[in-house]
Amino acid sequence: MDQPVTYGGYLRLDTLLGCQEPRSQEHDELLFIILHQTEELWMKQLLHEIDVAQDAVEGGELVPAYKHLARVSRIQAVMTQTWDVLATMTPADYLNFRSVLGTSSGFQSAQFRALEYRLGLKDDSFLRFHPEGGAARAMLEAALARPSFYDATLMQLAGAGFAIPRTAYEREPNAPYTAHEAVEAAWLEVYRDTSKHWALYQLAEKLIDLDDAMLTWRHKHVLTVERVIGRKRGTGGTEGVGYLQQTLAKRAFPELWSLRTKL
Ligand code: HEM
Numbered sequence: 001m002d003q004p005v006t007y008g009g010y011l012r013l014d015t016l017l018g019c020q021e022p023r024s025q026e027h028d029e030l031l032f033i034i035l036h037q038t039e040e041l042w043m044k045q046l047l048h049e050i051d052v053a054q055d056a057v058e059g060g061e062l063v064p065a066y067k068h069l070a071r072v073s074r075i076q077a078v079m080t081q082t083w084d085v086l087a088t089m090t091p092a093d094y095l096n097f098r099s100v101l102g103t104s105s106g107f108q109s110a111q112f113r114a115l116e117y118r119l120g121l122k123d124d125s126f127l128r129f130h131p132e133g134g135a136a137r138a139m140l141e142a143a144l145a146r147p148s149f150y151d152a153t154l155m156q157l158a159g160a161g162f163a164i165p166r167t168a169y170e171r172e173p174n175a176p177y178t179a180h181e182a183v184e185a186a187w188l189e190v191y192r193d194t195s196k197h198w199a200l201y202q203l204a205e206k207l208i209d210l211d212d213a214m215l216t217w218r219h220k221h222v223l224t225v226e227r228v229i230g231r232k233r234g235t236g237g238t239e240g241v242g243y244l245q246q247t248l249a250k251r252a253f254p255e256l257w258s259l260r261t262k263l
Pocket of ligand 1: 036039105109112221228239241243244
């Protein structure tokens with residue numbers, strides 16, 4: 001007879017709660033591990049939601065996409081809040097175990113890069129952290145090869161009759177998105193007559209929520225990093241805070257930001 005479903009069995013808690021293996025005896029290392037693992041779990045869910053939202057947009061079903069994107073925003077808000085928990089770890093607490101991390105760093109997070117790629121922030125130089133043939137590499141290559149969420153959105157704009165050049169949404173698969181004047185002009189039209197273009201306007205506002213929340217997460221990361229390690233170099237080999245500050249310039253949907261000046 002089948003075993004009854006139990007709470008621990010269904011959630012595979014033996015495995016899940018066995019995945020925290022501090023490499024030191026320091027009290028705060030467990031928090032450090034759990035925060036990273038929690039963020040990775042949320043990234044898994046974000047990728048899952050973005051996949052289905054993109055399928056909906058590609059099929060011209062914008063209303064179902066809003067629902068998934070609303071969930072994405074709520075998850076992003078929770079992810080950003082976790083920096084406040086991490087900030088309870090002082091520089092002294094962290095320095096007690098930092099040496100056990102070696103050269104490992106969130107810089108090597110495959111899911112974080114997959115997320116960037118899915119939004120159009122494609123940079124294949126990060127593939128180098130993931131050996132060919134491995135699952136992480138395959139996920140990243142698939143994310144690079146697939147048109148981004150923004151490409152799918154621009155196809156909808158084109159389909160609605162806006163003059164969007166094909167080159168805006170059809171590039172070499174691993175090429176990053178760069179801003180186009182024609183795309184900005186199309187969004188300006190949408191924002192100038194929102195009641196006429198309500199569905200696209202609502203989608204655009206969901207996308208700006210997403211980009212805004214991504215930047216807020218990045219911003220809190222930099223602040224927390226500065227609070228904990230100051231201007232020290234990162235374990236991943238970058239200059240640290242200086243590198244992270246440069247990432248604040250990243251915009252997944254550039255014309256949705258720039259149109260606001262011209263409106
Ligand atoms: C004390 C805690 C932390 C410190 C001091 C820290 C520090 C850093 C530094 C210095 C970098 C730049 C790359 C490097 O040279 O290592 C980085 C990148 C990164 N970290 Fe953290 N981090 C911390 C916590 C976290 C947590 C909890 C996460 C959640 C997953 C995370 C995710 C990332 C990601 C995704 C990047 C790549 C960012 C990008 O390239 O845009 N970090 N971190």
